[in-house]
Amino acid sequence: MALWGGRFEKGVDAFTQEFGASLEDDKAMAQQDIRGSIAHATMLAKQGIISQEDCDAIVSGLKDISEQIADGTFEYDVNDEDIHMAVEKTLTNNIGKPGARLHTGRSRNDQVATDIRLYAKDLTRELLEGNVELRRTFIDVAEKNFGVVMPGYTHLQHAQPVLFSHHMLAYFWMFTRDYVRLTAAYEAADANPLGSAALAGTTYPLDRAYTTELLGFDHAIPNSMDAVSDRDYLLDLEYACAVSMMHLSRLCEEIVLWSSTEFGFITLSDSYSTGSSIMPQKKNPDFAELTRGKTGRVYGDLMALLTTMKSLPLAYNKDLQECKEGPADAAKTLLDCMAIASGMLSTMTVNADTMLDQAHKGFTAATDVADYLAKKGMPFREAHEVVGKLVLYCEKHNKGLEDLTADEFRSASPLFEDDIAQDLDPEGIARARTTYGGTGHDAVRAQLKEAKAALAADEAALPKAPESK
Structure with a gap:
């Protein structure tokens, strides 16, 4: 019979x-869960709701269970429906009546909400650290290859020459915005629901401010119904993960293209490539492709939770049990993919000569030729037309702009x-x-300096894991 089985004459079937x-x-x-229970027991004793002796037995017993879980020796019972029951039942079996007093003034509703918020904070903290490491890689690659020129693209057509470092830093700033989104998700999770009980609070004189302090939360949630039923912070986390995965997918799409024979801009390390079971010459960018593919998985996690939450009346509903797996999957997927991306970037070979050779092609100088005429007094729209006709002339005569004579x-x-x-x-x-934000050498040097300062500030602001007091 379940711990809540007093109301029922029969147990559920298998x-x-x-x-x-x-x-x-x-x-x-x-x-x-154990951190939350230790804080709750400590608060109960402080308030005189349970004895200090019972509290000491509970805390000691919970720490023993924590060690068993950490070293893999804790024995789960298949009949336990959740971690809360598994821990409480084992605790009560181990220490007797004091274990049965742990749940005083608490519901599984506020207990699970507390667990999930603590878990979300821990997941987001790891993601913020991973984000910082990936952004450091972009800076390292940009500095290592400073001065390498490549064709910039619009519509996947040659547009204008840019520094490869400038291209890498574009991704740095994308993931800087992701850091902001992850920080917002962390702050959204950083609120204490413990003490809200099932939905209405409790008649016990709980000190919610004290458990907030013990658990390292920023503040206690002011409405008990909202406290047990809110999962917006998980949506914030999954959204942040989804956007970051979208950025990774864009990067990996370029890695796939750049490593192809047609481009040849980069050569991936063997450590981040695979071969073919039939074609011995193949070197496939499988890890870039897998990262690109996993983006859809994280999108699915976000959509699943949005759909689960869309019609739930207040307060707690069993549907909310479905809110746990998706955020954990999204966070782990993003964390792994950021590590893969960092590894690919830091170990790849940049083929600078190939990039520069391609930068000569596709009439990438056309805009500058039009600017040349505009600077001599021709209206830019007329200059645009003149150069467009020059490009057409080149195409008909199989030439590049650099092949034209002064007379042409x-x-x-x-x-001219x-x-x-x-x-x-x-x-x-x-x-x-040379304009601010441009691809000129001096502008990119200034951008690198700014990027390093932003990274240092974010690294210094990384949240620290709180220790339960």
């Missing part, structure tokens, strides 16, 4: 017991002089973009 159980998902939160340029406009050649060099074109 199938319904298994269907209603959440023990397998809950095991990941076992330590958080002058045939398009008398404003011999110095037009200096505006056709991809390295010079990239270097000339």
Whole structure:
């Protein structure tokens, strides 16, 4: 019979017991459950609700169970429907009546809400650390390959030459925004529901401020109904994970393209590639592809929880049992994928000559040729048309802009002089973009400095794991 079985004449059968159980998902939160119970017992003793002797026995017994869980020797009973019952039953078996007093003034509703919030904070803390490490990799790769020129793209067509470092730093700033989203998710989880009981609070003189302090929460939740039924913070976490996975997917799409024979911009390390079972020459970017594929999985976690929450009346409903697996899966998937991305980037070879060679192709100098005319007084729209006709001429004669003679340029406009050649060099074109945020060498150096400062500030602000007092 379950611990709540006093109301019932019969126990549930094996199938319904298994269907209603959440023990397998809950095991990941076992330590958080124990932290919450230690804080609750400590508060009960402080308030004189249980004796200090009972509290000491409870805390000692819970610490023993914590050690068993940590070293893998704790024996779970398949009949336990969740981690809360598993821990409480074992505690009571081990220490007797004091264990049965632990649940005084507490419901499983506020207990599980506390566990999940502590777990969400721990998951998000790991993700923030992983985010910092990945962003450090982007900076390292940008510095290591400073000065390498590649074609920049729009519509996946050659557009203008850019520094490879500039391209890498674009991802740095994407993941900087992800850090902000993860921080918001952490702050949303950082509120204490313990003491709200089932939904209405309790007649026991609980000190919720004290458990808030013991558990390292920022504040206690002011409404008991909201406290036990809110899972918005998990939606915040899953949304942050989904956006970050989208950014990883964009990066991995480029890694897949860049490592192909058609591009040849990078060569992936053997450690982040696989072969073919039939084609001996193959070197496949499987880990980039897997990361790209796992993005859909994290999107699914977010949509599942949004759908679960969309029509739940206040306060607690059993549907909320389904809120645990998705956030844990999303967080673990993102954490693993960030580590994979960091490994791929830090070990890949950048083929600078190939990148520069491609930067010469696709008329990437066309904008600068139009700017050349505009700087000599021609309205830019006219200059745009003149250069467009030059490109058409080149295509018909199988030439690049750099292949045109001075006479061919002058045939398009008398404003062209011999110095037009200096505006056709991809390295010079990239270097000339000196505006803040541009791809010029000086601008990217300034951007690197700013990126390092942002990373240092975020690393210094990483939340520390609180110790239960």
